[in-house]
Amino acid sequence: MDRNFARALSLVLKSEGLWSDNPADPGGATMKGVTLANFRRYVKADATKADLRKISDDQVATVYRRFYWDAVAGAQLPGGVDYALFDYAVNSGPGRAAKCLQAVVGAKQDGKIGPDTLVKLKGMMRATVVDEVCDQRMAFLKRLPTWKTFGKGWSSRVSSVRDEAMKMAALPDAPPPVRVEVPVEVPKPVVPEKVEQKVKEKSGFLSWLTGLFGSGAIGLGWLGGMDWQAVLAGGVVLLVFLLILLLLRSQIVAAVRQIKAEVAE
Structure with a gap:
């Protein structure tokens, strides 16, 4: 050659x-x-x-x-x-x-x-x-x-x-091609609009529920101002509301994370 x-x-x-x-x-x-x-x-x-x-x-x-x-x-x-x-x-x-x-x-x-x-x-x-x-x-x-x-x-x-x-x-007629490794940037997953809408709906529902419980608690406190037993009953009811609120909040957060994970895959 x-x-x-x-x-x-x-x-x-x-x-x-x-x-x-x-x-x-x-x-x-x-x-x-x-x-x-x-x-x-x-x-x-x-x-x-x-x-x-x-x-x-x-x-x-x-x-x-x-x-x-x-x-x-x-x-x-x-x-x-x-x-x-x-x-x-x-x-x-x-x-x-x-x-x-x-x-x-x-x-x-x-x-x-x-x-x-x-x-x-x-x-x-x-x-x-x-x-x-x-x-x-x-x-x-x-x-x-x-x-x-x-x-x-x-x-x-x-x-x-x-x-x-x-x-x-014994040598090849042409040198082997040189391979150049080019780093590939993996794009971040784009969350579809429908998923975003579901997340907003879950978040909106949580905000509404929180407002409802808050309003109920205020109402009970106002009604209980005239009797200590009523105040005590209102406090118990408020505590129950808070526990229910925390439970619902954790479930909603877990659901949102699951939706995002499915989209990322």
Whole structure:
């Protein structure tokens, strides 16, 4: 995948090293793995070896992306497979790397990774593809006449590529979504109008009853002003009224609370 380009490039550069101009190397003079021919093709047409040795990091990334990564459709390959094929392309050419992948997945080996190759690739496990690509790459390198000179270094490089590609293949192509917990404010229950009306009716009845008992008590007190026995009788009656009032009040309060609790649920 394209998000692996930066990581894959950093791994490739560790293997490529810096300046090299070994006569036995068919690639000729290279700096950070960039050949003079590719530097002239993508950066500066009349570049010299001295210019190549001064190549910037951005120029290196441009060459690797355009000549190798894009050539093997790196942005469309699954994680791990992209790096294994990318490194193969840098080391032995994009065309050969692409044909190797096509041979592994059973597609037409034309050196151009297209829809057919990608569809067949999706039907295979990444680890299997990485292993087979690295195996075929090693088989090719061992057939080269320069194997005796570079074989040890190539073996170490392919082994490292295999290990890193397997790690990348084990990771998901996209990071899991980040879940953000948003506190939800629970609205207070709204008491319907009918319930409010019932509460008012209960309260009104209580007020009326209280007034009635109060008026009765006053009347009895006035009548009892002429006789102490009447006053005593009025006091007893008033006490009874008060007890009844307290009992009714508690029942009404309990009923109101029950109504509100039912609404809240």
